[in-house]
Amino acid sequence: MYRDRLPQLDGGLFLTDSGLETVLIFLEGVELPEFAAFVLLDTEEGTERLRRYFLRHMSIAESAGRGFVGESATWRASPDWAAKLGYDTAALDRLNRRSIELLASLRDDFERAALAPLVISGCVGPRGDGYHPGTLMTADQAEGYHAEQIGTFAGTDADMVTAITMTHTGEAIGVVRAARAAGMPVAISFTVETDGRLPSGESLGEAVAAVDDATGAAPAYFMVNCAHPSHFEGVLAVDAPWVQRIRGVRANASRRSHAELDEAEELDDGDPDELGADYARLRAAHPQLVVLGGGCGTDDRHVAAISLACMA
Secondary structure (H helix, E strand, O other): OOOOOOHHHHOOOEEOOOOHHHHHHHHOOOOOHHHOHHHHHHOHHHHHHHHHHHHHHHHHHHHHOOEEEEEOOOOOOOHHHHHHOOOOHHHHHHHHHHHHHHHHHHHHHHHHHHOOOEEEEEEEOOOOOOOOOOOOOOHHHHHHHHHHHHHHHHOOOOOEEEEEEEOOHHHHHHHHHHHHHHOOOEEEEEOOOOOOEOOOOOEHHHHHHHHHHHHOOOOOEEEEEOOOHHHHHHHHOOOOHHHHHEEEEEEOOOOOOHHHHHHOOOOOOOOHHHHHHHHHHHHHHOOOOOEEEEOOOOOHHHHHHHHHHOOO
């Protein structure tokens, strides 16, 4: 519906969801093998749980009359992770399709009530760990790996794909190439450490420039996710063209490093109101930030606080 022109590029504020996997594990007591939420799509009960999750977040956007970017529950739904969980290619294709069908089933009701668009995004996660780059992939390797999932999304009602928690530029470039080959708009969301650099050591500015240079500025936009605003706010405070390419944020409420979060046995959900104030400050400095949601440890309370704080 929106592949030809993504409405979030027109400047209006769009909300998205929060930390799906941490909500399911820590708040709802769901066991997610390999941190994979897509396995819930294999049962009616699991699909209904995801439906309720999305509806909680969509209701915030609906009440505020804001658009919503629905990210499919497929961050782990790529070949390597699926193989670890016992899913073959056919099963993986089926569940990726079901993830988009779930969001499509909610679109009409949302758009009638909110009078705003619901953009459906096929969520692509990293081949490796989301906080540690592990073995760095070349762009060719990444394109070959991610082409299967992105190709599936291209045959659905998905409007775009978003690569969430990219840790290095080689993988990001490969995702963009695969999306371009499939005719899909694509957004790239990098994660950063407490020093504002990618886990690979690349600066955020270097990473955005490298992806744009290698792909002819093919991404619709870039985002930052799974880092506290204090980890990257200073990095954005420069007068450089690449900063304008950052149009979305899905931040953690926790100020902890990735290593500390990996070792934590309890959820650090921070303070929703404080996070909302952080977003308002970011938006005041960078009005191009138009897609706002939460990262690990956040839930619909945080998204509601962000929406309220960014009312202006």
